[in-house]
Amino acid sequence: MTAPLSIVLFSGTEDKLHAAATLAAGAAAMGQPVNILLQYWALDAFRTDRIETSHGLAFEATHGARDDRSALPWVDTLRMAKELGELQIRACSGSLEYLGLDVGDLDALVDSAGGIAAFLADAGDGPITFI
Amino acid sequence: MTAPLSIVLFSGTEDKLHAAATLAAGAAAMGQPVNILLQYWALDAFRTDRIETSHGLAFEATHGARDDRSALPWVDTLRMAKELGELQIRACSGSLEYLGLDVGDLDALVDSAGGIAAFLADAGDGPITFI
Amino acid sequence: MTAPLSIVLFSGTEDKLHAAATLAAGAAAMGQPVNILLQYWALDAFRTDRIETSHGLAFEATHGARDDRSALPWVDTLRMAKELGELQIRACSGSLEYLGLDVGDLDALVDSAGGIAAFLADAGDGPITFI
Numbered sequence: 001m002t003a004p005l006s007i008v009l010f011s012g013t014e015d016k017l018h019a020a021a022t023l024a025a026g027a028a029a030m031g032q033p034v035n036i037l038l039q040y041w042a043l044d045a046f047r048t049d050r051i052e053t054s055h056g057l058a059f060e061a062t063h064g065a066r067d068d069r070s071a072l073p074w075v076d077t078l079r080m081a082k083e084l085g086e087l088q089i090r091a092c093s094g095s096l097e098y099l100g101l102d103v104g105d106l107d108a109l110v111d112s113a114g115g116i117a118a119f120l121a122d123a124g125d126g127p128i129t130f131i
Numbered sequence: 132m133t134a135p136l137s138i139v140l141f142s143g144t145e146d147k148l149h150a151a152a153t154l155a156a157g158a159a160a161m162g163q164p165v166n167i168l169l170q171y172w173a174l175d176a177f178r179t180d181r182i183e184t185s186h187g188l189a190f191e192a193t194h195g196a197r198d199d200r201s202a203l204p205w206v207d208t209l210r211m212a213k214e215l216g217e218l219q220i221r222a223c224s225g226s227l228e229y230l231g232l233d234v235g236d237l238d239a240l241v242d243s244a245g246g247i248a249a250f251l252a253d254a255g256d257g258p259i260t261f262i
Numbered sequence: 263m264t265a266p267l268s269i270v271l272f273s274g275t276e277d278k279l280h281a282a283a284t285l286a287a288g289a290a291a292m293g294q295p296v297n298i299l300l301q302y303w304a305l306d307a308f309r310t311d312r313i314e315t316s317h318g319l320a321f322e323a324t325h326g327a328r329d330d331r332s333a334l335p336w337v338d339t340l341r342m343a344k345e346l347g348e349l350q351i352r353a354c355s356g357s358l359e360y361l362g363l364d365v366g367d368l369d370a371l372v373d374s375a376g377g378i379a380a381f382l383a384d385a386g387d388g389p390i391t392f393i
Binding site for chain 2: 321392
Protein backbone atom coordinates (compact mmCIF):
# COMPACT_ATOMS: atom_id res chain seq x y z
CA MET A 1 0.00 0.00 0.00
CA THR A 2 1.31 3.45 -0.89
CA ALA A 3 1.82 5.70 2.14
CA PRO A 4 -0.35 8.80 1.83
CA LEU A 5 0.87 12.30 1.19
CA SER A 6 0.01 14.06 4.45
CA ILE A 7 -0.41 17.82 4.58
CA VAL A 8 -0.82 19.99 7.67
CA LEU A 9 -2.63 22.89 6.01
CA PHE A 10 -2.14 25.89 8.30
CA SER A 11 -1.99 28.92 6.00
CA GLY A 12 -5.11 30.66 4.78
CA THR A 13 -3.91 32.76 1.85
CA GLU A 14 -5.10 32.02 -1.67
CA ASP A 15 -1.64 31.23 -3.01
CA LYS A 16 -0.76 28.70 -0.29
CA LEU A 17 -4.24 27.13 -0.39
CA HIS A 18 -3.83 26.74 -4.14
CA ALA A 19 -0.32 25.30 -3.79
CA ALA A 20 -1.71 22.72 -1.35
CA ALA A 21 -4.67 21.95 -3.60
CA THR A 22 -2.52 21.36 -6.69
CA LEU A 23 -0.12 19.16 -4.69
CA ALA A 24 -3.10 17.16 -3.39
CA ALA A 25 -4.67 16.89 -6.85
CA GLY A 26 -1.36 15.77 -8.38
CA ALA A 27 -0.92 13.04 -5.78
CA ALA A 28 -4.56 11.92 -6.06
CA ALA A 29 -4.26 11.74 -9.85
CA MET A 30 -1.21 9.49 -9.45
CA GLY A 31 -3.09 7.11 -7.15
CA GLN A 32 -1.54 8.28 -3.88
CA PRO A 33 -3.98 8.79 -0.99
CA VAL A 34 -3.94 12.33 0.45
CA ASN A 35 -4.44 13.10 4.14
CA ILE A 36 -5.05 16.78 5.02
CA LEU A 37 -5.31 18.30 8.50
CA LEU A 38 -6.76 21.84 8.56
CA GLN A 39 -5.40 24.17 11.23
CA TYR A 40 -5.76 27.84 12.13
CA TRP A 41 -6.09 30.16 9.11
CA ALA A 42 -6.57 27.35 6.59
CA LEU A 43 -9.39 25.99 8.72
CA ASP A 44 -10.92 29.45 8.84
CA ALA A 45 -10.82 29.60 5.02
CA PHE A 46 -13.06 26.50 4.83
CA ARG A 47 -15.91 28.21 6.69
CA THR A 48 -19.08 27.87 4.63
CA ASP A 49 -19.63 31.62 4.85
CA ARG A 50 -16.10 32.47 3.62
CA ILE A 51 -14.91 29.69 1.32
CA GLU A 52 -16.02 31.47 -1.86
CA THR A 53 -14.46 34.82 -0.96
CA SER A 54 -10.80 35.66 -1.52
CA HIS A 55 -8.40 35.32 1.41
CA GLY A 56 -5.60 37.48 0.08
CA LEU A 57 -2.08 36.45 -0.77
CA ALA A 58 1.01 35.64 1.29
CA PHE A 59 3.08 38.41 2.82
CA GLU A 60 5.64 38.41 0.00
CA ALA A 61 2.96 39.39 -2.51
CA THR A 62 2.25 42.60 -0.66
CA HIS A 63 5.77 43.87 -1.34
CA GLY A 64 4.94 44.21 -5.01
CA ALA A 65 2.16 45.65 -7.08
CA ARG A 66 0.18 42.42 -7.39
CA ASP A 67 -3.53 42.63 -6.67
CA ASP A 68 -4.01 41.21 -3.19
CA ARG A 69 -7.66 40.34 -3.90
CA SER A 70 -7.26 37.97 -6.84
CA ALA A 71 -8.83 34.60 -6.05
CA LEU A 72 -7.22 31.34 -7.09
CA PRO A 73 -9.30 28.24 -7.92
CA TRP A 74 -8.17 26.20 -4.93
CA VAL A 75 -11.70 25.10 -3.96
CA ASP A 76 -12.40 23.72 -7.44
CA THR A 77 -8.99 22.03 -7.48
CA LEU A 78 -9.72 20.27 -4.18
CA ARG A 79 -13.16 19.20 -5.41
CA MET A 80 -11.50 17.76 -8.52
CA ALA A 81 -8.91 16.00 -6.35
CA LYS A 82 -11.71 14.30 -4.43
CA GLU A 83 -13.10 12.97 -7.72
CA LEU A 84 -9.68 11.86 -8.95
CA GLY A 85 -8.64 9.84 -5.92
CA GLU A 86 -8.67 9.27 -2.22
CA LEU A 87 -8.54 12.63 -0.41
CA GLN A 88 -9.41 12.97 3.25
CA ILE A 89 -9.79 16.44 4.81
CA ARG A 90 -9.92 16.60 8.59
CA ALA A 91 -10.49 19.73 10.70
CA CYS A 92 -8.05 19.86 13.61
CA SER A 93 -10.13 19.75 16.80
CA GLY A 94 -7.70 22.02 18.65
CA SER A 95 -7.94 24.67 15.93
CA LEU A 96 -11.75 24.41 15.85
CA GLU A 97 -11.77 25.21 19.56
CA TYR A 98 -9.25 28.06 19.17
CA LEU A 99 -11.36 29.67 16.43
CA GLY A 100 -14.69 28.98 18.18
CA LEU A 101 -15.94 26.92 15.23
CA ASP A 102 -17.85 23.67 14.87
CA VAL A 103 -17.34 21.22 11.99
CA GLY A 104 -20.89 22.14 10.89
CA ASP A 105 -19.63 25.65 10.09
CA LEU A 106 -17.32 24.24 7.42
CA ASP A 107 -17.72 23.44 3.74
CA ALA A 108 -18.74 19.90 2.75
CA LEU A 109 -15.19 19.34 1.46
CA VAL A 110 -14.27 18.74 5.12
CA ASP A 111 -14.91 15.08 5.98
CA SER A 112 -14.52 15.09 9.76
CA ALA A 113 -12.94 16.64 12.84
CA GLY A 114 -10.03 15.01 14.62
CA GLY A 115 -6.76 15.47 16.40
CA ILE A 116 -3.05 15.24 15.68
CA ALA A 117 -2.89 11.61 16.81
CA ALA A 118 -5.42 10.43 14.22
CA PHE A 119 -3.66 12.48 11.53
CA LEU A 120 -0.24 11.04 12.42
CA ALA A 121 -1.63 7.50 12.55
CA ASP A 122 -2.94 7.93 8.99
CA ALA A 123 0.35 9.51 7.87
CA GLY A 124 2.23 6.30 8.65
CA ASP A 125 5.77 6.55 7.30
CA GLY A 126 4.84 8.82 4.40
CA PRO A 127 5.88 12.45 3.93
CA ILE A 128 4.34 15.18 6.12
CA THR A 129 4.23 18.59 4.50
CA PHE A 130 3.35 21.75 6.43
CA ILE A 131 1.88 24.51 4.29
CA MET B 132 13.49 1.44 14.57
CA THR B 133 10.95 4.12 13.76
CA ALA B 134 12.39 7.00 11.72
CA PRO B 135 12.00 10.27 13.63
CA LEU B 136 9.66 13.09 12.70
CA SER B 137 12.09 15.87 11.78
CA ILE B 138 11.02 19.50 11.89
CA VAL B 139 12.96 22.52 10.65
CA LEU B 140 11.36 25.12 12.89
CA PHE B 141 11.94 28.48 11.21
CA SER B 142 8.89 30.60 12.06
CA GLY B 143 8.64 32.54 15.29
CA THR B 144 4.96 33.38 15.58
CA GLU B 145 2.87 31.92 18.38
CA ASP B 146 0.51 30.03 16.06
CA LYS B 147 3.27 28.29 14.08
CA LEU B 148 5.30 27.54 17.22
CA HIS B 149 2.18 26.00 18.72
CA ALA B 150 1.42 24.00 15.56
CA ALA B 151 4.97 22.61 15.71
CA ALA B 152 4.71 21.86 19.44
CA THR B 153 1.44 19.94 19.10
CA LEU B 154 2.80 17.97 16.13
CA ALA B 155 5.92 17.13 18.19
CA ALA B 156 3.86 16.20 21.26
CA GLY B 157 1.55 14.00 19.19
CA ALA B 158 4.47 12.11 17.65
CA ALA B 159 6.25 11.77 21.02
CA ALA B 160 3.08 10.43 22.63
CA MET B 161 2.87 7.80 19.87
CA GLY B 162 6.45 6.67 20.50
CA GLN B 163 8.01 8.37 17.49
CA PRO B 164 11.28 10.23 18.15
CA VAL B 165 11.18 13.93 17.25
CA ASN B 166 14.14 15.84 15.84
CA ILE B 167 13.80 19.66 15.77
CA LEU B 168 16.24 22.15 14.22
CA LEU B 169 15.66 25.76 15.29
CA GLN B 170 16.41 28.43 12.69
CA TYR B 171 15.98 32.18 12.40
CA TRP B 172 12.82 33.55 14.05
CA ALA B 173 11.97 30.29 15.83
CA LEU B 174 15.46 30.25 17.30
CA ASP B 175 15.00 33.85 18.42
CA ALA B 176 11.76 32.84 20.19
CA PHE B 177 13.70 30.38 22.38
CA ARG B 178 15.89 33.14 23.88
CA THR B 179 15.72 32.91 27.66
CA ASP B 180 14.78 36.58 27.85
CA ARG B 181 11.93 36.24 25.35
CA ILE B 182 10.50 32.72 25.55
CA GLU B 183 7.73 33.69 27.99
CA THR B 184 6.57 36.75 26.04
CA SER B 185 4.18 36.59 23.10
CA HIS B 186 5.65 36.60 19.59
CA GLY B 187 2.54 37.62 17.68
CA LEU B 188 0.65 35.64 15.08
CA ALA B 189 1.26 34.83 11.43
CA PHE B 190 0.60 37.40 8.73
CA GLU B 191 -2.85 36.02 7.90
CA ALA B 192 -4.07 36.79 11.42
CA THR B 193 -3.36 40.48 10.97
CA HIS B 194 -5.94 40.70 8.17
CA GLY B 195 -8.72 40.16 10.70
CA ALA B 196 -9.66 41.50 14.07
CA ARG B 197 -7.91 38.80 16.08
CA ASP B 198 -5.74 39.99 18.96
CA ASP B 199 -2.16 39.83 17.75
CA ARG B 200 -0.83 39.58 21.30
CA SER B 201 -2.56 36.41 22.49
CA ALA B 202 -0.03 33.85 23.64
CA LEU B 203 -0.41 30.15 22.92
CA PRO B 204 0.95 27.45 25.28
CA TRP B 205 3.65 26.19 22.92
CA VAL B 206 6.40 26.22 25.56
CA ASP B 207 4.34 24.07 27.95
CA THR B 208 3.40 21.75 25.09
CA LEU B 209 7.07 21.23 24.19
CA ARG B 210 7.97 20.62 27.84
CA MET B 211 5.20 18.01 27.99
CA ALA B 212 6.45 16.44 24.75
CA LYS B 213 9.91 16.01 26.32
CA GLU B 214 8.30 14.12 29.22
CA LEU B 215 6.17 12.00 26.89
CA GLY B 216 8.91 10.76 24.60
CA GLU B 217 12.16 11.34 22.81
CA LEU B 218 12.38 14.96 21.66
CA GLN B 219 15.65 16.54 20.61
CA ILE B 220 15.85 20.30 20.01
CA ARG B 221 18.95 21.59 18.27
CA ALA B 222 19.82 25.24 17.61
CA CYS B 223 21.10 25.68 14.05
CA SER B 224 24.67 26.96 14.30
CA GLY B 225 24.28 29.09 11.17
CA SER B 226 21.21 30.82 12.57
CA LEU B 227 22.93 31.37 15.94
CA GLU B 228 25.68 33.20 14.10
CA TYR B 229 23.23 35.19 11.96
CA LEU B 230 21.35 36.37 15.06
CA GLY B 231 24.49 36.95 17.15
CA LEU B 232 23.37 34.44 19.78
CA ASP B 233 25.10 31.71 21.78
CA VAL B 234 23.39 28.48 22.87
CA GLY B 235 23.73 29.79 26.45
CA ASP B 236 21.24 32.55 25.57
CA LEU B 237 18.54 29.96 24.94
CA ASP B 238 15.98 28.22 27.13
CA ALA B 239 16.89 24.84 28.66
CA LEU B 240 14.46 23.18 26.23
CA VAL B 241 17.26 23.49 23.66
CA ASP B 242 19.58 20.48 23.96
CA SER B 243 22.51 21.50 21.79
CA ALA B 244 23.77 23.50 18.84
CA GLY B 245 24.51 21.87 15.51
CA GLY B 246 24.40 22.13 11.76
CA ILE B 247 22.25 20.90 8.91
CA ALA B 248 24.41 17.82 8.38
CA ALA B 249 23.82 16.50 11.91
CA PHE B 250 20.10 17.25 11.59
CA LEU B 251 19.84 15.44 8.25
CA ALA B 252 21.83 12.47 9.55
CA ASP B 253 19.34 12.12 12.41
CA ALA B 254 16.39 12.55 10.02
CA GLY B 255 17.33 9.37 8.17
CA ASP B 256 14.59 8.46 5.74
CA GLY B 257 11.79 9.95 7.86
CA PRO B 258 9.64 12.96 6.99
CA ILE B 259 11.14 16.47 7.13
CA THR B 260 8.62 19.19 7.86
CA PHE B 261 9.47 22.90 7.55
CA ILE B 262 7.36 25.16 9.74
CA MET C 263 18.97 4.18 -4.36
CA THR C 264 18.46 6.98 -1.86
CA ALA C 265 15.11 8.75 -2.24
CA PRO C 266 15.68 12.44 -2.98
CA LEU C 267 14.94 15.30 -0.62
CA SER C 268 12.11 17.09 -2.42
CA ILE C 269 11.37 20.74 -1.72
CA VAL C 270 8.40 22.76 -2.94
CA LEU C 271 10.03 26.20 -2.76
CA PHE C 272 7.18 28.71 -2.60
CA SER C 273 8.45 31.58 -0.46
CA GLY C 274 10.51 34.39 -1.92
CA THR C 275 12.07 36.05 1.10
CA GLU C 276 15.84 35.97 1.63
CA ASP C 277 15.64 34.04 4.90
CA LYS C 278 13.44 31.24 3.55
CA LEU C 279 15.38 31.03 0.28
CA HIS C 280 18.55 30.70 2.34
CA ALA C 281 17.01 28.07 4.64
CA ALA C 282 16.06 26.06 1.54
CA ALA C 283 19.50 26.52 -0.02
CA THR C 284 21.37 25.33 3.09
CA LEU C 285 19.04 22.32 3.44
CA ALA C 286 19.65 21.48 -0.23
CA ALA C 287 23.41 21.95 0.10
CA GLY C 288 23.53 19.78 3.23
CA ALA C 289 21.65 16.95 1.53
CA ALA C 290 23.74 17.24 -1.65
CA ALA C 291 26.96 17.14 0.40
CA MET C 292 25.74 13.93 2.04
CA GLY C 293 25.07 12.28 -1.32
CA GLN C 294 21.29 12.65 -1.31
CA PRO C 295 19.74 13.89 -4.57
CA VAL C 296 17.70 17.09 -4.21
CA ASN C 297 14.56 17.82 -6.20
CA ILE C 298 13.27 21.42 -6.05
CA LEU C 299 10.02 22.77 -7.53
CA LEU C 300 9.86 26.57 -7.70
CA GLN C 301 6.43 28.12 -7.22
CA TYR C 302 5.02 31.63 -6.87
CA TRP C 303 7.29 34.06 -5.00
CA ALA C 304 10.30 31.74 -4.97
CA LEU C 305 9.98 31.38 -8.73
CA ASP C 306 9.80 35.16 -9.03
CA ALA C 307 13.04 35.43 -7.03
CA PHE C 308 14.88 33.37 -9.68
CA ARG C 309 14.15 35.90 -12.45
CA THR C 310 17.41 36.85 -14.13
CA ASP C 311 16.65 40.53 -13.58
CA ARG C 312 15.96 40.09 -9.85
CA ILE C 313 18.05 37.18 -8.56
CA GLU C 314 20.91 39.38 -7.39
CA THR C 315 18.72 41.90 -5.55
CA SER C 316 17.41 41.40 -2.04
CA HIS C 317 13.88 40.07 -1.60
CA GLY C 318 13.34 41.15 2.00
CA LEU C 319 12.75 38.94 5.00
CA ALA C 320 9.76 36.98 6.29
CA PHE C 321 6.91 38.72 8.04
CA GLU C 322 8.25 37.94 11.53
CA ALA C 323 11.38 39.97 10.84
CA THR C 324 9.37 43.11 10.28
CA HIS C 325 8.14 43.04 13.87
CA GLY C 326 11.63 43.87 15.07
CA ALA C 327 14.35 46.31 14.21
CA ARG C 328 16.21 44.01 11.83
CA ASP C 329 17.22 45.50 8.49
CA ASP C 330 14.71 44.23 5.98
CA ARG C 331 17.11 44.77 3.09
CA SER C 332 20.01 42.55 4.14
CA ALA C 333 20.73 39.94 1.48
CA LEU C 334 21.64 36.36 2.35
CA PRO C 335 23.95 34.26 0.14
CA TRP C 336 21.28 31.80 -1.00
CA VAL C 337 22.23 32.01 -4.69
CA ASP C 338 25.86 31.15 -3.96
CA THR C 339 24.76 28.34 -1.63
CA LEU C 340 22.59 26.81 -4.36
CA ARG C 341 25.42 27.12 -6.90
CA MET C 342 27.69 25.32 -4.43
CA ALA C 343 25.05 22.64 -3.87
CA LYS C 344 24.97 21.97 -7.63
CA GLU C 345 28.73 21.41 -7.55
CA LEU C 346 28.53 19.19 -4.46
CA GLY C 347 25.88 16.77 -5.67
CA GLU C 348 22.79 16.09 -7.67
CA LEU C 349 20.44 19.08 -7.47
CA GLN C 350 17.56 19.53 -9.87
CA ILE C 351 15.63 22.83 -9.94
CA ARG C 352 12.36 22.84 -11.84
CA ALA C 353 10.12 25.87 -12.44
CA CYS C 354 6.46 24.97 -11.83
CA SER C 355 4.64 25.46 -15.12
CA GLY C 356 1.46 26.60 -13.36
CA SER C 357 3.35 29.30 -11.46
CA LEU C 358 5.16 30.43 -14.63
CA GLU C 359 1.78 30.99 -16.21
CA TYR C 360 0.39 32.76 -13.12
CA LEU C 361 3.34 35.16 -13.05
CA GLY C 362 3.45 35.65 -16.83
CA LEU C 363 7.00 34.31 -17.03
CA ASP C 364 8.87 32.01 -19.38
CA VAL C 365 11.68 29.67 -18.28
CA GLY C 366 13.99 31.85 -20.38
CA ASP C 367 13.39 34.72 -17.92
CA LEU C 368 15.00 32.69 -15.13
CA ASP C 369 18.56 32.26 -13.89
CA ALA C 370 20.63 29.38 -15.27
CA LEU C 371 20.30 27.64 -11.89
CA VAL C 372 16.85 26.57 -13.10
CA ASP C 373 17.16 23.36 -15.12
CA SER C 374 13.70 23.03 -16.64
CA ALA C 375 10.00 23.77 -16.39
CA GLY C 376 7.52 21.11 -15.35
CA GLY C 377 4.41 20.28 -13.42
CA ILE C 378 3.45 18.76 -10.10
CA ALA C 379 3.17 15.25 -11.57
CA ALA C 380 6.80 15.19 -12.72
CA PHE C 381 7.93 16.60 -9.37
CA LEU C 382 5.95 13.98 -7.41
CA ALA C 383 7.21 11.18 -9.65
CA ASP C 384 10.79 12.23 -8.87
CA ALA C 385 9.97 12.56 -5.15
CA GLY C 386 9.14 8.85 -4.92
CA ASP C 387 8.70 7.86 -1.29
CA GLY C 388 11.14 10.48 0.04
CA PRO C 389 10.30 13.50 2.19
CA ILE C 390 8.49 16.49 0.65
CA THR C 391 9.23 19.78 2.35
CA PHE C 392 7.25 22.95 1.60
CA ILE C 393 9.17 26.15 2.26
